[in-house]
Amino acid sequence: MAVCWTIGFSMLAGFLPPPSPTLNAQQVADLFDDHRTRIRLGIVFVMLSSPLYATWSVAVSTQLRRINPRFTTLADIQLAMGILLVVLLMMPAALFETAAFRPERSPESIQLLFDLSWFIFVFTVSTGVVQSVVIAVAILMDRRREPIFPRWAGYVNIWVAILFLGGSLVPFFKTGPFAWNGLFAFWIPVVVFFAWMVAMVVLIQRAADRVDDEPAKAPETELEERIAATMRRLLDEERQVHEGRARHDARSPSAGP
Numbered sequence: 001m002a003v004c005w006t007i008g009f010s011m012l013a014g015f016l017p018p019p020s021p022t023l024n025a026q027q028v029a030d031l032f033d034d035h036r037t038r039i040r041l042g043i044v045f046v047m048l049s050s051p052l053y054a055t056w057s058v059a060v061s062t063q064l065r066r067i068n069p070r071f072t073t074l075a076d077i078q079l080a081m082g083i084l085l086v087v088l089l090m091m092p093a094a095l096f097e098t099a100a101f102r103p104e105r106s107p108e109s110i111q112l113l114f115d116l117s118w119f120i121f122v123f124t125v126s127t128g129v130v131q132s133v134v135i136a137v138a139i140l141m142d143r144r145r146e147p148i149f150p151r152w153a154g155y156v157n158i159w160v161a162i163l164f165l166g167g168s169l170v171p172f173f174k175t176g177p178f179a180w181n182g183l184f185a186f187w188i189p190v191v192v193f194f195a196w197m198v199a200m201v202v203l204i205q206r207a208a209d210r211v212d213d214e215p216a217k218a219p220e221t222e223l224e225e226r227i228a229a230t231m232r233r234l235l236d237e238e239r240q241v242h243e244g245r246a247r248h249d250a251r252s253p254s255a256g257p
Contacts, residue, residue: 001052002194008045012038013096018118018181021174028114029107036100043096050089056197057082060135063149063207067142074138081131088124092117118170122180125167125189132161132196148207156199163192 010016014035023031032039057079064075099105099113139147139154166177166184177183 001049001056002197004045004049004052008042008049011042012045013042014038015042015096018186019114020181021115021118021179023111025107025111028111032100032110032114033103036103039100040097043093043100047090047093047097050093051086053089054083054086056201057085057131059204059208060200063204064135064138066148066207067138067144074134074141078131078134078138081127081134085127085131088120088127092121095120118180122167122185122189123170125164128164128189128193129161132157132164135200136161146210149203153199153203157196160192160196164189 019028019031060082061075061079064078065072095113095117099110099117136154136157139149139157140151142148142151166182167180167186167189169178170180170185173179173182173185175182178185180186
């Protein structure tokens with residue numbers, strides 16, 4: 001996915017670095033007129049490769065489920081966010097292609113599609129934020145002696161979520177670091193996103209190659225352990241009481257007629 005996106009979005013379509021949000025309608029229309037074929041071909045690469053992100057999300061969920069097989073909610077949420085993100089990656093691609101499809105379209109219509117594409121691509125960061133937070137929580141909840149993922153990976157995912165948040169301010173800026181082509185809204189999230197994917201691929205591979213040295217069932221939580229210990233103690237006390245009564249009855253003389 002990363003390779004195809006680099007080829008399609010950057011080398012062919014020419015959207016890296018991103019065009020400025022300050023372009024007027026005619027400038028946007030001229031951009032598509034000058035590079036229409038390249039944009040069409042590049043965005044085809046983007047569209048075809050975006051679903052590959054789902055395979056990455058499935059791999060992450062597979063390992064998260066190993067942390068606690070009886071509580072897979074976090075793994076399921078992560079997978080749902082990954083699938084939703086695939087849709088959010090494909091929607092801008094479809095809108096870019098729509099803008100390039102009809103050369104006779106008015107500049108204002110092309111600008112509207114152009115703005116909407118970039119807003120969906122940069123502004124909808126909440127999906128990635130939730131996904132990385134869920135991964136972080138699942139990793140930090142791992143109570144194994146040798147966790148599936150190292151604990152530092154959980155903290156890294158928290159920082160990933162924080163660094164994604166710059167894109168949420170895109171509606172308020174046309175220039176500067178929080179515009180859709182700015183440092184905090186675009187460059188940092190994009191670099192962090194691909195670095196995050198590569199790092200998790202390495203961790204997933206290591207986790208998949210390691211055979212668990214613990215039982216397949218999930219480790220009991222502290223609360224479950226306390227409840228189980230309390231139940232065992234109560235059963236032992238009840239058994240001792242019954243045994244004491246049995247010994248007492250055995251020593252007592254039999255009742256007469």
